[in-house]
Amino acid sequence: GATFEQRNPARLTEVTGIWPASTREDARAAVEAAEVAFASWSKLTPIARASYLKKALENMRERASDIAGVLTAENGKTIAESRAEVQSGIDEAEFQIHEGLRMYGETVPSRRDGVFAYSIRKPLGVVSAITPWNFPFNVPVRKIVPALMAGNTCVFKPASLTPMTGLMFTECFVDAEFPAGVLNFVTGGGSTVGAEFTTNPAIRAISFTGSEEVGKRIHRMASEQLIKTQLEMGGKNPAIVLEDADLDAAAKSIVRAAYVCAGQWCTATSRVLVVKEVAEELTKRLLEEVERIHIGEGVDPNTDMGPVCGTEQLETIGGYLETGKKEGAVLLTGGNVRKDGQFADGCFIEPTVFGEVTEDMTIAREEIFGPVLAVMKVQDFDDAIRVANNVRFGLASAVYTKDLNRTFRYIEENDAGVMHVNLMTAIKEPHLSFGGVKESGHGLPEAGKTGIEFFTEHRVVYINYGR
Numbered sequence: 158g159a160t161f162e163q164r165n166p167a168r169l170t171e172v173t174g175i176w177p178a179s180t181r182e183d184a185r186a187a188v189e190a191a192e193v194a195f196a197s198w199s200k201l202t203p204i205a206r207a208s209y210l211k212k213a214l215e216n217m218r219e220r221a222s223d224i225a226g227v228l229t230a231e232n233g234k235t236i237a238e239s240r241a242e243v244q245s246g247i248d249e250a251e252f253q254i255h256e257g258l259r260m261y262g263e264t265v266p267s268r269r270d271g272v273f274a275y276s277i278r279k280p281l282g283v284v285s286a287i288t289p290w291n292f293p294f295n296v297p298v299r300k301i302v303p304a305l306m307a308g309n310t311c312v313f314k315p316a317s318l319t320p321m322t323g324l325m326f327t328e329c330f331v332d333a334e335f336p337a338g339v340l341n342f343v344t345g346g347g348s349t350v351g352a353e354f355t356t357n358p359a360i361r362a363i364s365f366t367g368s369e370e371v372g373k374r375i376h377r378m379a380s381e382q383l384i385k386t387q388l389e390m391g392g393k394n395p396a397i398v399l400e401d402a403d404l405d406a407a408a409k410s411i412v413r414a415a416y417v418c419a420g421q422w423c424t425a426t427s428r429v430l431v432v433k434e435v436a437e438e439l440t441k442r443l444l445e446e447v448e449r450i451h452i453g454e455g456v457d458p459n460t461d462m463g464p465v466c467g468t469e470q471l472e473t474i475g476g477y478l479e480t481g482k483k484e485g486a487v488l489l490t491g492g493n494v495r496k497d498g499q500f501a502d503g504c505f506i507e508p509t510v511f512g513e514v515t516e517d518m519t520i521a522r523e524e525i526f527g528p529v530l531a532v533m534k535v536q537d538f539d540d541a542i543r544v545a546n547n548v549r550f551g552l553a554s555a556v557y558t559k560d561l562n563r564t565f566r567y568i569e570e571n572d573a574g575v576m577h578v579n580l581m582t583a584i585k586e587p588h589l590s591f592g593g594v595k596e597s598g599h600g601l602p603e604a605g606k607t608g609i610e611f612f613t614e615h616r617v618v619y620i621n622y623g624r
């Protein structure tokens with residue numbers, strides 16, 4: 158009977174849903190249902206599984222606009238951003254359904270006469286998908302579609318800030334008449350539902366996206382029982398701007414990647430490392446671009462940047478703004494939580510740029526996960542790479558240059574899972590893997606070929622046919 162409520166971050170007076178605060182027993186029942194369903198789901202051919210998943214995909218397409226509306230009401234991102242997220246989820250689902258049809262093994266000549274040797278891939282069993290609020294549709298797609306295609310059954314816990322989006326995702330499967338128990342959706346807390354979904358002995362793999370603190374805790378617990386993990390965590394993503402860059406294009410691209418979804422993309426640009434020769438010019442252009450950002454409710458088509466997702470986010474980001482000011486960074490624009498007029502009821506923060514940020518400052522090291530950009534002056538290319546790498550994260554990065562030599566040196570020397578040249582840090586496509594290095598990611602990355610790979614295990618067969 159216990160419940161929790163979720164509110165629209167653009168207007169905290171609006172309750173968007175009241176949800177079951179499920180218990181560990183509820184979560185255990187979901188795992189048991191998934192265990193039962195695994196016996197028959199795993200025996201279907203990939204083509205048969207794909208026919209179910211294609212129906213779910215069709216439902217996603219038909220409901221895209223409704224899902225986007227709910228996403229904006231729960232998360233706050235603009236309606237254009239929500240539509241783009243749903244479309245991106247649909248594209249990834251389509252790719253993973255086709256990828257899962259292949260389930261490649263290997264055939265290699267045996268060293269023994271009359272022996273045929275090959276490998277096959279099998280599903281793991283029950284797997285958990287634990288997801289964050291910043292991509293409440295796309296992240297579940299990226300985990301659950303390949304997990305099911307590979308023949309696993311799944312328990313799914315959405316973030317408590319965005320359960321309705323998770324439910325609408327799940328309903329696409331329910332209405333495609335998936336067999337009971339194949340996908341199980343449970344709302345509730347990290348320490349109850351999350352804990353059960355990461356420690357229950359029937360769980361064979363956990364795909365988690367969220368903070369590094371929770372990711373590490375999950376990994377510690379999972380390691381006790383040799384449960385496989387795929388952890389996608391935070392970032393402190395740098396954009397390096399060299400003296401030969403097209404500064405107008407770089408500024409536009411950086412500002413887009415810094416403030417989209419109010420800076421709450423894991424791949425958002427949060428540090429600009431600009432060589433001293435063009436620092437002033439670039440900063441001027443960045444500020445001109447930021448000036449154009451119109452803050453407001455996500456449902457208003459004129460809004461460029463919506464609220465941040467909830468009061469906890471508001472407080473955390475507000476805290477970083479104060480720390481930035483205290484530690485001596487120069488506030489170039491923004492820097493305030495908005496509580497005036499139309500913003501009184503919501504979680505709005507001004508798009509903020511700090512200048513003269515140095516490596517030792519908190520805002521240069523910690524993931525703020527808000528609309529805050531730190532501009533840092535560097536001496537030259539080598540200094541830029543050193544500063545870029547001098548954080549514990551390694552998710553995404555970008556370099557803006559026309560120089561081929563330094564482009565390739567950046568690719569060789571920068572520690573990031575997803576690198577970009579003259580493109581924003583947030584670009585990703587479904588057919589390539591997506592994940593961070595260092596403390597940003599662990600285990601096989603999601604999407605691309607590794608999307609399915611993570612959810613399978615390899616078996617090897619030797620057949621003596623007697624020659």
Ligand code: NAD
Nearest residue numbers: 288289290315316347351352367368371389390391392423
């Ligand atoms: P979070 O770690 O607070 O929560 C993520 C999920 O874990 C939620 O569903 C939460 O309920 C659950 N959880 C919390 N405690 C748990 C526990 N003890 N056991 C099991 N589950 C538990 O993260 P968040 O605030 O929802 O998301 C923001 C973070 O996600 C940021 O750090 C961001 O960078 C990261 N993120 C990373 C990627 C990526 O692909 N690398 C993508 C999106 C978001």
